[in-house]
Amino acid sequence: MKKEEQERRDPVCGMDLSDLEEYLTVKIQGDTFYFCSEPCAKRFKSNPEKFKGDPLIHLHDLWKVFHDGSVETQVLRAVNIHIWDGDFAVIIGASGSGKSTLLNMIGMLDRPTRGGLYLGEKNISKTTDDDRTVLRSSKFGFVFQQYNLIPWLTAYDNVVLPLIFSEKGDGLRRADLEKRFSDIGLANRGEHRPAELSGGEQQRVALLRALANDPEIIIGDEPTGNLDSVTGEKILDMLIALNKKEKKTLIIVTHDADIAKRADQVITIKDGKTIPGHLYHTKTYTE
Ligand SMILES: Nc1ncnc2c1ncn2[C@@H]1O[C@H](COP(=O)(O)OP(=O)(O)OP(=O)(O)O)[C@@H](O)[C@H]1O
Ligand SMILES: [Mg+2]
Numbered sequence: 600m601k602k603e604e605q606e607r608r609d610p611v612c613g614m615d616l617s618d619l620e621e622y623l624t625v626k627i628q629g630d631t632f633y634f635c636s637e638p639c640a641k642r643f644k645s646n647p648e649k650f651k652g653d654p655l656i657h658l659h660d661l662w663k664v665f666h667d668g669s670v671e672t673q674v675l676r677a678v679n680i681h682i683w684d685g686d687f688a689v690i691i692g693a694s695g696s697g698k699s700t701l702l703n704m705i706g707m708l709d710r711p712t713r714g715g716l717y718l719g720e721k722n723i724s725k726t727t728d729d730d731r732t733v734l735r736s737s738k739f740g741f742v743f744q745q746y747n748l749i750p751w752l753t754a755y756d757n758v759v760l761p762l763i764f765s766e767k768g769d770g771l772r773r774a775d776l777e778k779r780f781s782d783i784g785l786a787n788r789g790e791h792r793p794a795e796l797s798g799g800e801q802q803r804v805a806l807l808r809a810l811a812n813d814p815e816i817i818i819g820d821e822p823t824g825n826l827d828s829v830t831g832e833k834i835l836d837m838l839i840a841l842n843k844k845e846k847k848t849l850i851i852v853t854h855d856a857d858i859a860k861r862a863d864q865v866i867t868i869k870d871g872k873t874i875p876g877h878l879y880h881t882k883t884y885t886e
Pocket of ligand 2: 698699700820
């Protein structure tokens with residue numbers, strides 16, 4: 600199908616189809632829908648009602664521009680992304696392409712220059728800082744390449760710290776905390792300070808900290824980047840298990856192509872634009 604109309608969007612990945620030379624037209628349940636490629640069409644068909652609703656996270660024509668003196672850097676240029684409840688999405692791209700910037704927008708650590716950022720149907724790009732802090736600390740769990748543990752606090756105290764800013768209860772009971780540490784292979788490590796733990800142990804503490812508020816969405820910026828491959832693989836398996844078993848939405852920035860292979864959705868950033876990974880798939884549609 601040739602490009603005919605402007606402003607057509609793929610309902611699954613959110614891509615603006617006017618950027619494409621060709622896209623797919625598919626009739627589903629008597630209605631006509633347009634898709635960038637076959638994987639989106641098939642995903643839609645597997646659960647049309649879900650994809651007719653609102654994505655969990657929706658970036659709509661979102662821009663991020665940094666100003667450094669007279670130098671302007673357009674890092675994200677009219678980006679459109681849909682991340683659905685329960686997705687495992689991976690963001691890839693060259694160093695400096697804007698992966699962390701994008702993740703910081705999604706996780707509300709930074710604000711877009713312009714454009715819409717929706718959580719469900721709520722546009723959160725313009726909410727107050729206080730509202731953003733509450734939303735961020737109740738909905739998101741973060742894991743970074745640098746573990747960012749507070750050096751003078753014990754591992755236990757690092758894990759319960761985010762609960763202070765969250766609306767979710769009074770914290771964790773000591774017995775729960777001990778069980779969580781033990782389940783992740785950190786029995787008897789809770790009273791240690793970060794410097795007394797290995798990199799893999801520190802990242803597991805960081806993972807427990809990210810999970811302390813039982814977030815819907817887990818965000819990882821190269822969470823295995825500082826770990827050896829075996830330890831990195833273990834942390835990754837833990838993250839993917841949270842997505843598969845506990846249905847948490849997982850969004851990871853990585854340089855690792857093997858991680859991307861395990862994702863539902865791969866988003867590549869290039870020249871300020873995002874390209875859904877499945878775009879490289881066939882443009883023909885077979886029932
Ligand atoms: N606060 C800032 N002020 C000015 N420029 C910034 C700021 N943050 C990021 N940038 C610039 O934005 C671009 C994207 O940076 P970003 O950190 O998002 O890249 P990245 O894809 O995560 O790279 P890496 O793989 O090296 O982590 C870079 O050119 C960077 O210098
Ligand atoms: Mg980065």
